[in-house]
Amino acid sequence: MKRRNLMMSVAAGAMLAISTGAASAQDVIRMGAAAPKTGPLAGGADVTHWPAVRLWVHQVNEAGGLQLADGPAMIELIEYDDQTNPQQTIQAAQRMATQDQVDFMVAPYSTGLNLAAAPIFSQLGYPQITGSNVTNQQPELSAQFPGMFFVLGRTGVMAEDTAQVLVDLRDAGEIGNRVALVNVADAFGIEMAEISRDVLEENGFEIVYQTSYPLGTQDIAPIIDGARAAEPDAFIAWSYPADTFALTDQAIVQNFSPSVFFTAVATAFPSFEARFGEQAEGVMGMGGVNPDDPAFQEFAEAHMELTGQLPDYWASASTYATLEILGQAIEATGSRDRAVVMEYLQDSSHEYDTVLGPVQFNDMNDNERYWTVGQWQDGVFRGVAARGRDGAADVILKDGWD
Amino acid sequence: MFFILITGLLLGGTYALIAMGLNLQYGVARIMNLANGEMLVAGGFAAFWVYTAGQVSPIAALLVVAPVAFVVNWAIYRIMLRPLVKRAKSRGALEVDSILATFGLSFALVGIMTWFFGGGYFNYSYLSGRIDIFASSYAQNRVVAFAIASLLAAALWVWLSYTRAGLRMRAVAVSPDSARLVGIDVPAVSALAFGLGGAVTASGGALISMFFTLDASVGILFTMKALIIVIMGGVGDIRGTIVAALILGIAETFVARVIDPGLTLAAAYVLFLGVLLFRPQGLFGRTPT
Numbered sequence: 180m181k182r183r184n185l186m187m188s189v190a191a192g193a194m195l196a197i198s199t200g201a202a203s204a205q206d207v208i209r210m211g212a213a214a215p216k217t218g219p220l221a222g223g224a225d226v227t228h229w230p231a232v233r234l235w236v237h238q239v240n241e242a243g244g245l246q247l248a249d250g251p252a253m254i255e256l257i258e259y260d261d262q263t264n265p266q267q268t269i270q271a272a273q274r275m276a277t278q279d280q281v282d283f284m285v286a287p288y289s290t291g292l293n294l295a296a297a298p299i300f301s302q303l304g305y306p307q308i309t310g311s312n313v314t315n316q317q318p319e320l321s322a323q324f325p326g327m328f329f330v331l332g333r334t335g336v337m338a339e340d341t342a343q344v345l346v347d348l349r350d351a352g353e354i355g356n357r358v359a360l361v362n363v364a365d366a367f368g369i370e371m372a373e374i375s376r377d378v379l380e381e382n383g384f385e386i387v388y389q390t391s392y393p394l395g396t397q398d399i400a401p402i403i404d405g406a407r408a409a410e411p412d413a414f415i416a417w418s419y420p421a422d423t424f425a426l427t428d429q430a431i432v433q434n435f436s437p438s439v440f441f442t443a444v445a446t447a448f449p450s451f452e453a454r455f456g457e458q459a460e461g462v463m464g465m466g467g468v469n470p471d472d473p474a475f476q477e478f479a480e481a482h483m484e485l486t487g488q489l490p491d492y493w494a495s496a497s498t499y500a501t502l503e504i505l506g507q508a509i510e511a512t513g514s515r516d517r518a519v520v521m522e523y524l525q526d527s528s529h530e531y532d533t534v535l536g537p538v539q540f541n542d543m544n545d546n547e548r549y550w551t552v553g554q555w556q557d558g559v560f561r562g563v564a565a566r567g568r569d570g571a572a573d574v575i576l577k578d579g580w581d
Numbered sequence: 582m583f584f585i586l587i588t589g590l591l592l593g594g595t596y597a598l599i600a601m602g603l604n605l606q607y608g609v610a611r612i613m614n615l616a617n618g619e620m621l622v623a624g625g626f627a628a629f630w631v632y633t634a635g636q637v638s639p640i641a642a643l644l645v646v647a648p649v650a651f652v653v654n655w656a657i658y659r660i661m662l663r664p665l666v667k668r669a670k671s672r673g674a675l676e677v678d679s680i681l682a683t684f685g686l687s688f689a690l691v692g693i694m695t696w697f698f699g700g701g702y703f704n705y706s707y708l709s710g711r712i713d714i715f716a717s718s719y720a721q722n723r724v725v726a727f728a729i730a731s732l733l734a735a736a737l738w739v740w741l742s743y744t745r746a747g748l749r750m751r752a753v754a755v756s757p758d759s760a761r762l763v764g765i766d767v768p769a770v771s772a773l774a775f776g777l778g779g780a781v782t783a784s785g786g787a788l789i790s791m792f793f794t795l796d797a798s799v800g801i802l803f804t805m806k807a808l809i810i811v812i813m814g815g816v817g818d819i820r821g822t823i824v825a826a827l828i829l830g831i832a833e834t835f836v837a838r839v840i841d842p843g844l845t846l847a848a849a850y851v852l853f854l855g856v857l858l859f860r861p862q863g864l865f866g867r868t869p870t
Contacts, residue, residue, distance in 0.1 A: 224700065391843045393846045420702055425794065433717075
């Protein structure tokens, strides 16, 4: 066992460090980024995180860098693979601060890794503007880590809005009040399922089937069979990418077709539409964007051009927005001094112009304007519910798979 | 009831695809291959690649995937693992060394696949329509994978039981030292078994890619499952692996449908624990002498 531990640490120590970006100009701002390139969340980071980060760096450098008080500075990006391991995220942050001496860091990917990294970001004095982190602990976290900012939104609000979509449909007489609720058995799934169940029950819905399944499960046929037997009007799954695909796949196979079919993470990925084609029509999921917004269209086009893939319809844009916010704070202060930039970010009177639209942080470092529920409509994942954002589309009922 | 049985059998077939290759590698070549899952994912990626690039059916892709995987695994054994076998003083020492070496190999394979394919999710739609059996619907691709798994298992069993080459392989599985005394070229047979095991695993991956979402890092999940099944079934007996895979598939499906999907893992480990307690050599394993 000892030897195996040694082996693990040796392997873990061999971290992948790639340094990109043109550093030809005299003045350079060094940015460090540690996020999954391997491990369970690599698939998500590969869609949502890395392309958005590289795109922002590329665009800033194309435009001549960030304007500091003493002239322009190009961005040099230093990337690390944290292997989806919180310990590695922390070590990478330490390394970037001490060895690479980066000026700023990109916040890590996902809720869990961002929470794990919060103490070290705070201790080292780096702003942590998170774009792929959904939590309900904004008040506690911002009190404990004043340099941590939240762009993507709150879990509670997203679960509430999802339930609200059903309430609205029922009140309009479009669906009945039978709901099947399933979730992946980890912190995310359990929390979301609890909140949405409470809201649904308060509103007189009947939960006719509820269950959870272990993380990593792709053999989902019994769950769909159970849900189908309960004859629900709506199916809500707080799921992760691989099981989002598997649930949808099985629902099609077993022809389980409630009026509302909701799967959570990865429903907003372009690969969801690539996989299911027209059958994706009407499927709902977390997040959403306003695809008619020229800012998003421009972002999607540039994303495609540089990385060869489309952004997802949710956290890609917010990840990109975190860097826009950081860049604007740096330019506004004209300084690379983290303390100065941090102070600027913490001043809640400042508003940032981002791909999401205007973003402002409240006194809990929380962005209060974001999309909460989206739906595939005509090959695009449109936001159908939002807080403080315009352009929400009307919800359509899912009309079978075939 | 039929639903549980058939879904369980289909799942068991998937598990057999995951574990049969490891059984050959561990049972005959004595290499506890922790890179098994990565080889499976590599097979899946190959199938994905030929399907999306050239619309070649993943089943036809087996004709390429299997031989290539055989050669690659054979070479891995000759170049990387043979020296470990040579210097090992006992079976225990070889096990420790091979676990460490293949654990490292799994990292290397993840790195290589990430390099070539990126870290994203891979899936595609092939035979994803439904097929009705006893008034319930199942995915065509799972049924096809089950059928091919059955063919593969039957072919392996017949080959191992009724051919001279198979006999040599079983002899090495029972006792490499004695096999040497009766004129069997143990290193060659071991390399053959390791290569064959890799080919079976990669073929399994190609089939599984029809209905699983894979990414470069997911291999470890398959390795864990394969380890449980091989140890449950008994090392070095292909029948044990198949029976264990089917039992596990049906048990997990039963628990998921009748009790709670959250308890499938628990059910798998309870079964595993039960076998270890009451039949530590595995369902079909021989008592060590």
